[in-house]
Amino acid sequence: MKMVKKYAGVMLCAAVSLSLAACGPQESSSEKISSKGSELVVWEDKEKSIGIKDAVAEFEKEHDVKVKVVEKPYAQQIEDLRMDGPAGTGPDVLTMPGDQIGTAVTEGLIKELNVEKDVQSLYTDASIQSQKVDQKLYGLPKAVETTVLFYNKDLISEDELPQTLEEWYDYSKKTADGSKFGFLALFDQIYYAQSVMGGYGGYIFGKDKDGNDDPSDLGINNEGAVKGAELIQKFYQDGLFPAGIVGEQGINVLESLFTEGKAAAIISGPWNVEAFSKAGIDYGITKLPKLENGKNMSSFIGVKSYNVSAFSKHAELAQELAVFLANEKNSKKRYEQTKEVPAIQSLASDKAIMKSEAARAVTEQSRFSEQTPNIPEMNEIWTPADSALQTIATGKADPKKALDQAAETAKGQMKAKHSGT
Numbered sequence: 198m199k200m201v202k203k204y205a206g207v208m209l210c211a212a213v214s215l216s217l218a219a220c221g222p223q224e225s226s227s228e229k230i231s232s233k234g235s236e237l238v239v240w241e242d243k244e245k246s247i248g249i250k251d252a253v254a255e256f257e258k259e260h261d262v263k264v265k266v267v268e269k270p271y272a273q274q275i276e277d278l279r280m281d282g283p284a285g286t287g288p289d290v291l292t293m294p295g296d297q298i299g300t301a302v303t304e305g306l307i308k309e310l311n312v313e314k315d316v317q318s319l320y321t322d323a324s325i326q327s328q329k330v331d332q333k334l335y336g337l338p339k340a341v342e343t344t345v346l347f348y349n350k351d352l353i354s355e356d357e358l359p360q361t362l363e364e365w366y367d368y369s370k371k372t373a374d375g376s377k378f379g380f381l382a383l384f385d386q387i388y389y390a391q392s393v394m395g396g397y398g399g400y401i402f403g404k405d406k407d408g409n410d411d412p413s414d415l416g417i418n419n420e421g422a423v424k425g426a427e428l429i430q431k432f433y434q435d436g437l438f439p440a441g442i443v444g445e446q447g448i449n450v451l452e453s454l455f456t457e458g459k460a461a462a463i464i465s466g467p468w469n470v471e472a473f474s475k476a477g478i479d480y481g482i483t484k485l486p487k488l489e490n491g492k493n494m495s496s497f498i499g500v501k502s503y504n505v506s507a508f509s510k511h512a513e514l515a516q517e518l519a520v521f522l523a524n525e526k527n528s529k530k531r532y533e534q535t536k537e538v539p540a541i542q543s544l545a546s547d548k549a550i551m552k553s554e555a556a557r558a559v560t561e562q563s564r565f566s567e568q569t570p571n572i573p574e575m576n577e578i579w580t581p582a583d584s585a586l587q588t589i590a591t592g593k594a595d596p597k598k599a600l601d602q603a604a605e606t607a608k609g610q611m612k613a614k615h616s617g618t
Contacts, residue, residue, distance in 0.1 A: 240288040242271040248531035282508035289515035295327030295500035299572040324540035327500040336502035337523040338540035348462040382464040387582035394425030395495035412574040418600035426596035484562040493565040577610035
C-alpha cells in the first residue's frame with residue numbers, strides 16, 4: 198500500500214460533528230437472541246478477501262449464518278461508516294488502521310470489545326495497544342507493517358550495504374549524478390522523517406503517568422527532532438535526492454526510480470513487495486540502518502485490525518467473528534494468501550513465515566519501531582509537520598524555525614478542535 202494512503206489522520210474529516218456519538222445505536226434488547234440465519238457484513242481491505250475466504254466459510258457453517266464480504270480500501274472504511282452506519286447499510290465488522298481508533302471511538306463509530314485477557318495476549322504488545330483507548334479494547338490486530346530498506350542487488354550487494362544513514366549519505370555522494378541515485382527516502386513526510394528524528398530523540402507525543410499519549414507534550418520540535426531534520430536537509434541540499442521527490446508526486450518518483458534501476462536503495466514498506474517483484478527488480482530487504490549515535494532508525498508500526506461497528510445489529514456475533522478471523526490459525530492462513538505479516542506473537546518465529554525476507558525485515562525493524570499515535574489529536578500533526586519538512590527539504594526554512602512553526606500550528610489546531618474532548 199502506498200504511503201499516500203497511510204495518512205489516515207489527514208483523510209479524516211475534522212468537521213464531522215461529535216453528535217454521532219450521541220445519536221449512535223443503543224444496545225439492542227434482542228442481542229441475546231439467537232442469530233441463526235442472520236447475515237453479517239464484513240468490510241475487508243482491497244484484494245485481501247482471499248485471505249479470509251476459508252475462515253468465513255468455516256464460521257458460516259459453525260454458526261448457521263451468512264457472511265457477506267465486501268472489499269473497500271481499509272483507510273477509507275471509517276469515512277464510509279459515518280454515512281452507511283446510521284443508514285443501516287454499513288458493516289458489522291470492518292478493518293481499519295490503528296491510528297484511526299481514537300477518532301472512531303470519539304465519534305462513537307466502533308464498539309468496545311469484551312475479549313478475554315488470554316485472547317489479547319496472543320498479539321504483540323504494540324499491536325494490541327494500538328487498539329486501546331483509555332485502556333479499553335476496540336479491535337483485534339490482524340496484520341502489522343513498518344518501513345524497511347529495499348536495495349537493488351544489481352547495483353549494490355548485501356555485503357556492500359552501508360550500516361548507518363551517515364554512511365548512506367557518503368555512498369550517495371559518490372554515486373548520485375542527477376539521473377542515478379544512491380539512497381532515497383520520502384523525508385519530506387513525517388511518517389518517514391520520524392525514523393530519523395525519533396532516532397535522535399524527537400517524538401510526536403510524550404506519555405502521561407498511565408502510558409497514554411499526552412497531546413500537551415509535543416516533541417516534534419525538540420532538540421533531537423531538530424538534529425534529525427538537519428541531517429535530512431543535507432540529503433536535499435547536496436543534490437542527493439532529486440527535486441521531484443518532494444511533494445505529492447514524490448512517492449511515484451521514488452518508486453519509479455527504484456523499479457527503473459536508477460536508485461540503489463529506498464525506504465518503503467511491504468506493501469510494495471509484489472509491485473517490485475512484478476517489475477523484475479532483483480531486490481533485497483532489510484531493516485533500516487543505524488544512526489551515528491548508535492541507535493537504529495525508528496519507524497511507525499502500522500496495525501490493521503478487525504473492529505465491530507457501533508451500528509451492528511448483531512454485535513456479539515460480530516465480535517465472535519472478529520476474534521475468529523484474527524486468531525492464530527486464521528492469521529497464518531491469511532498470511533499465506535496475502536503475505537501481510539500477522540500480529541500474533543507466536544508467529545514471529547514461525548519457520549514458514551520467516552522464510553520470507555520481507556517478513557523477517559518487518560519483524561526485525563519492529564523492534565525499533567513506535568506505535569503510530571491513535572488519539573484524535575494526531576490528525577492535527579500530519580499536515581503542519583509535512584509542511585515544515587517540505588520547507589526544510591526545499592531550503593526555504595532552517596529546521597528549527599520550520600519545526601517550531603509546525604508545533605505552534607499543531608498546538609493551535611489541537612486547542613481549537615480537541616480542548617473539549
